[in-house]
Amino acid sequence: MSFTEQVKNEVARIIPERRCCLRAELTALALVSGSLQIGPHPGTLLLTTARPVIARTIFKLTKRLGWQATITRRQYTRPRRYHVFVVELPVQQGNLSVLRELGLVDRKNRIKERLDTRILDRACCRRVFLRGCFMGSGFISNPDHSYQLEFNLNTGEAAREVNTTLLRFGLAPGLREHNGRYVVYLKEADQIGEFLRVIGAMQGVLDYENSRILKDMRNRVNRLVNCETANLKKAVDTGLEQVEMIKEIAERIGLASLRPKLRELAELRLRHPEASLTELGRLLDKPVGKSGVNHRMRELRRIAEQISHEKKA
Numbered sequence: 001m002s003f004t005e006q007v008k009n010e011v012a013r014i015i016p017e018r019r020c021c022l023r024a025e026l027t028a029l030a031l032v033s034g035s036l037q038i039g040p041h042p043g044t045l046l047l048t049t050a051r052p053v054i055a056r057t058i059f060k061l062t063k064r065l066g067w068q069a070t071i072t073r074r075q076y077t078r079p080r081r082y083h084v085f086v087v088e089l090p091v092q093q094g095n096l097s098v099l100r101e102l103g104l105v106d107r108k109n110r111i112k113e114r115l116d117t118r119i120l121d122r123a124c125c126r127r128v129f130l131r132g133c134f135m136g137s138g139f140i141s142n143p144d145h146s147y148q149l150e151f152n153l154n155t156g157e158a159a160r161e162v163n164t165t166l167l168r169f170g171l172a173p174g175l176r177e178h179n180g181r182y183v184v185y186l187k188e189a190d191q192i193g194e195f196l197r198v199i200g201a202m203q204g205v206l207d208y209e210n211s212r213i214l215k216d217m218r219n220r221v222n223r224l225v226n227c228e229t230a231n232l233k234k235a236v237d238t239g240l241e242q243v244e245m246i247k248e249i250a251e252r253i254g255l256a257s258l259r260p261k262l263r264e265l266a267e268l269r270l271r272h273p274e275a276s277l278t279e280l281g282r283l284l285d286k287p288v289g290k291s292g293v294n295h296r297m298r299e300l301r302r303i304a305e306q307i308s309h310e311k312k313a
C-alpha cells in the first residue's frame, strides 16, 4: 500500500462529531473529488469518485447529516475497463437546500465563485475541510524517499480555497498550474508533518517523524565516517611521504650521520608509516608533543632538500 493510501485510510475512519464539521468535510469532497454536477433528474447533486473509500465516506457523512442519498457503482469498458461510484443526493432535503448548506450556491441558487465563508469560519471546520480535500485529491510521497505533498485539483477555485486554508494554519504552500490542472503543494518535512497533525493523521505523523529521524541519523553517521576516513587518509599520505623522504636521506648520507634526536625519529617513522605525528611523539625515548615532532620533521625535510639540490648540481 502506498503511503498516500495509508494516510487516506487512516483519516477516512475519522467521522466528525459536529454538524458544522460534517458539512465542511462534505463540501471539501464535493469541491475536489470526481465531478460535481446537477444530475439528469433536475434537483440531484452527483458526486463521482473512483475510490471506494471516498464514496463510503461521502455516504456516511450524508447519513449523519440526516440526508437521503443513494450510492451506485457503474462499470465502463470503454476506452478501458474501469468503474466509478456515484453518490446521488437530492438537492432539496426537507426544507434545506443541500447546495446552499454546502456553501456552493448563494441565496438565489447561483453557483458561487468562492465558498460561503461560513463553511470555513471555525478552526474545527477548517481542519476537516483540509482532511476532505486531501482525501479527494491528495498525494503524499513516502518519507523514506522524498518529502512531497500535493493536492491535484480541477479548478482554480478549489486551488484557491485549499491554498488559503493552508495559509491560515501557518503553512507555506506553493501553487503551480499545468494544462488546466492546479497543484497546491508543500515541500518541507516540517510543513508536511504539521499538515498531517492538522488533519489528525497521527499514525502518519509518527511514520513521518520516524523516517525523518532515521534519515537524519544515517546522514550524520555518513558524515562522521567520511570525515574520519578523510583524516585517516591524510595521516597515511603524510606518513608515506615522510617515509620516502627518509629513505632518500638514508640512501644518500646514511641515517647514522644524523643528529641522534633526528635519527631516532627517522627510524621510528620507517617502522610506523601509518602513525600520526602525535603517536610518533609518544613513541620517542623522551616523548614530545605533535609540534615537537613537526619541528624535527621539518629539519629532516631541510636535509632531504639540501641533498636533492646537491644531487642536481
Ligand SMILES: [Zn+2]
Pocket (backbone or CB within 6 Å): 018, 019, 020, 021, 022, 024, 122, 123, 124, 125, 126
Ligand atoms: Zn466545525
